[in-house]
Structure formats: C-alpha cells, structure tokens
Amino acid sequence: MPKKPIRTIGVLTSGGDAPGMNAAIRAVVRTALGKGLRVRGIRRGYQGLLDEEIIDYSARDVSDIVQRGGTILQTARCEEMRTEAGQQKAAAICKKYGIDGLVVIGGDGSFMGAQKLSHLGVNTVGIPGTIDLDIACTDYTIGFDTAVNTAMEAIDKIRDTSTSHQRCSVIEVMGRDAGYIALWCGVANGAERILMPEEKDFDEKAIIADIHACKERGKKNYIIINAEGIGDSINMAERIEKATGMETRATILGHMQRGGSPTCKDRMYASMMGSIAVDLLVQGKTNRVVGYLEGKYQDFDIDEALAMKKTIPEYQYEIAKELAL
Ligand SMILES: Nc1ncnc2c1ncn2[C@@H]1O[C@H](COP(=O)(O)OP(=O)(O)OP(=O)(O)O)[C@@H](O)[C@H]1O
Ligand SMILES: O=P(O)(O)OC[C@H]1O[C@](O)(CO)[C@@H](O)[C@@H]1O
Numbered sequence: 444m445p446k447k448p449i450r451t452i453g454v455l456t457s458g459g460d461a462p463g464m465n466a467a468i469r470a471v472v473r474t475a476l477g478k479g480l481r482v483r484g485i486r487r488g489y490q491g492l493l494d495e496e497i498i499d500y501s502a503r504d505v506s507d508i509v510q511r512g513g514t515i516l517q518t519a520r521c522e523e524m525r526t527e528a529g530q531q532k533a534a535a536i537c538k539k540y541g542i543d544g545l546v547v548i549g550g551d552g553s554f555m556g557a558q559k560l561s562h563l564g565v566n567t568v569g570i571p572g573t574i575d576l577d578i579a580c581t582d583y584t585i586g587f588d589t590a591v592n593t594a595m596e597a598i599d600k601i602r603d604t605s606t607s608h609q610r611c612s613v614i615e616v617m618g619r620d621a622g623y624i625a626l627w628c629g630v631a632n633g634a635e636r637i638l639m640p641e642e643k644d645f646d647e648k649a650i651i652a653d654i655h656a657c658k659e660r661g662k663k664n665y666i667i668i669n670a671e672g673i674g675d676s677i678n679m680a681e682r683i684e685k686a687t688g689m690e691t692r693a694t695i696l697g698h699m700q701r702g703g704s705p706t707c708k709d710r711m712y713a714s715m716m717g718s719i720a721v722d723l724l725v726q727g728k729t730n731r732v733v734g735y736l737e738g739k740y741q742d743f744d745i746d747e748a749l750a751m752k753k754t755i756p757e758y759q760y761e762i763a764k765e766l767a768l
C-alpha cells in the first residue's frame with residue numbers, strides 16, 4: 444500500500460540547547476508551510492510531547508528568532524521517554540494531534556527517542572543540534588561553532604591576566620563525554636595542555652614536570668584546557684600550585700558556552716538542515732538523520748548513525764601537542 448502523504452509536521456528541540464536551534468526551527472516551520480503543510484511546535488522536548496504542550500505555528504511565529512540563542516520551543520531531558528511505556532504514549536500523542544512527520548533537533552540521546560518513535564510508526568528525522576560535536580555521521584553539529592568561539596574569546600581574556608601574573612590557568616570547558624571543544628580551544632588559544640575525556644589516563648606528574656621546564660625556558664604562563672569529562676579543575680589547580688610553586692587559578696566556563704547569538708555558520712547550517720529535514724519527510728522517508736559529511740549534506744539511517752563511532756582525529760591532537768612546544 445502506498446504511504447499516505449505527510450500533512451502535519453511536528454518539531455521539537457531536546458537535550459542540551461545549542462545556539463542555532465532557533466534557525467533550524469524557523470527553517471522547518473517555513474519550509475513546511477511553504478509546501479502547504481501544517482506545523483505544530485512541541486514545547487520542552489519529549490517531556491512537552493508527553494504533557495501535550497503542542498502549539499500551531501504560523502510563519503510569523505518564527506519571525507525575529509534566527510539571531511537568537513537558546514530555543515524558543517525550550518528543551519528538556521525526559522526520563523519517561525527512555526521507557527517503552529513513555530515511547531508508546533508519545534507515539535499515540537503524535538497520532539492524536541495528526542503529527543505524521545516529526546523533526547527532532549538534538550544530540551545522540553534525542554535521536555534514540557526519534558528512532559523509537561519511528562519504529563512505532565511516526566515518521567522522524569533528526570537534526571544534529573549539540574555543542575558537543577559528538578555525532579559520528581556529521582562533521583558539523585548546530586551550536587558547536589558558536590560555543591567554541593564563545594569559549595575561545597573567554598580563554599583569550601583569561602590568558603591576558605594569566606600572563607600578567609605569570610600564572611598557570613586551568614580552564615574547564617564543556618564536554619562530558621567529548622573533547623572537541625577542548626581540542627579546538629586548545630589549538631585556537633595556544634594552550635600548553637589539552638585534557639579530554641577520550642584520554643582519561645593523562646599523567647598529571649608529566650604536566651607538573653612540563654610546567655617546571657617551561658618556567659626554566661622563560662614562559663610567562665601555562666594554560667591547561669580541561670574538558671568537563673575530566674573535571675576536578677579546582678582541586679587540580681591546587682595540586683599544581685603546590686607541586687610547582689607557580690600560582691594557579693581554575694576557571695570553569697560552564698553554561699555560558701551554550702548561550703549567545705549563533706554565528707553565521709551555525710545559522711546557515713541550521714537553516715539548510717531544517718529545510719532538508721522537511722524535504723526528507725515529504726519524500727516519505729523516516730528514521731533518518733541529516734548530516735554534513737565530506738563536504739555535502741547527506742542523510743543517514745538513525746540506527747546506522749547511532750552505531751557509527753566518532754573519535755578525535757589523532758593528527759589534530761598530535762599537531763596540537765606539537766604547537767604547544
Ligand atoms: N535510549 C533512549 N530511548 C529513548 N529516548 C531517549 C534515549 N536516550 C535519550 N532519550 C531522550 O532524549 C533526551 C535527550 O538525550 P540526552 O540527554 O542524551 O541529550 P542529547 O540529545 O544527546 O543532547 P546533548 O548531549 O547535546 O545534551 C533524553 O532526556 C530522553 O528523553
Ligand atoms: O548541565 P546540563 O544541561 O545537564 O548538561 C551539561 C552537558 O550538556 C552539554 O553541554 C551538551 O549539551 C555537555 O557538554 C555537558 O556535559
């Protein structure tokens with residue numbers, strides 16, 4: 444039997460918010476309306492879906508948002524959605540509201556929810572929206588560019604005062620499971636050391652020895668970019684100060700990295716991905732993720748996308764170390 448054409452598209456944002464999510468929402472809404480479809484915005488991710496916080500969207504409802512950080516739909520982490528009962532309830536609510544195509548903007552966790560809904564008969568397409576860049580089927584995730592620029596600018600400022608005082612600075616950036624923000628800032632800010640969750644067994648004694656050596660070579664400061672997944676920055680700073688005699692301060696950049704007006708790159712990619720997601724649904728596709736890989740936009744089966752493994756490019760890490768000499 445031929446598939447029924449899509450008539451109503453739902454859109455939600457889920458997991459940690461990311462700058463550029465609004466640009467993606469706007470693209471979904473306007474592309475769908477342009478194709479004569481109805482659009483329903485779902486507030487607060489899967490939690491809002493389960494609580495039936497569902498609103499109709501017109502083109503004007505997404506005016507003046509492309510430049511704004513956060514997500515106008517708001518977001519949530521929803522435990523109930525991880526359960527089979529929650530997933531069945533969510534699928535039933537989609538059917539109740541006539542949502543036959545759903546765009547999920549979020550990270551890997553959010554895609555697992557989308558995968559479950561797809562298996563329960565709701566056509567779903569995921570868009571990678573996470574500052575963590577930790578989705579294997581894409582070289583780009585919405586929010587990473589803004590987040591890494593925000594962190595870079597903050598670290599430049601810390602570096603100024605660190606140099607003036609000839610201090611060591613331990614600067615903690617986001618990334619519980621992924622070190623991309625740490626790696627990019629490490630290179631862009633000229634850090635002496637980058638600590639990433641992918642390299643859990645780093646050697647603190649070697650860092651301390653390196654600080655001694657750097658002091659002898661006349662270096663005026665020592666910057667350590669430490670990913671949240673390693674954490675413990677305040678204690679680490681105390682240990683380093685004690686062992687090296689170099690005054691050491693810790694700064695945890697925290698959630699400032701998730702906010703702010705998206706960069707041009709984030710707005711552009713989010714707009715493209717939002718529009719492509721609607722096209723895929725209209726073509727009758729489901730259980731897909733939009734990605735940007737090898738220089739072009741592509742879509743992947745969610746099951747395959749989730750099975751793909753993303754690793755920190757070794758050459759990037761090696762170059763980062765070389766440049767820190
Ligand atoms: N295995 C799963 N099955 C169904 N739903 C899931 C599953 N894992 C996660 N989810 C849903 O997706 C939500 C978001 O997931 P998660 O907290 O991992 O964030 P994310 O989408 O990976 O984004 P980020 O890591 O950038 O914050 C969860 O709160 C939950 O509602
Ligand atoms: O504080 P929250 O919102 O629970 O989430 C923090 C996590 O979310 C992320 O910022 C990704 O959105 C991770 O880097 C971080 O570990």
Ligand SMILES: [Mg+2]
Nearest residue numbers: 550551552573
């Ligand atoms: Mg995630």
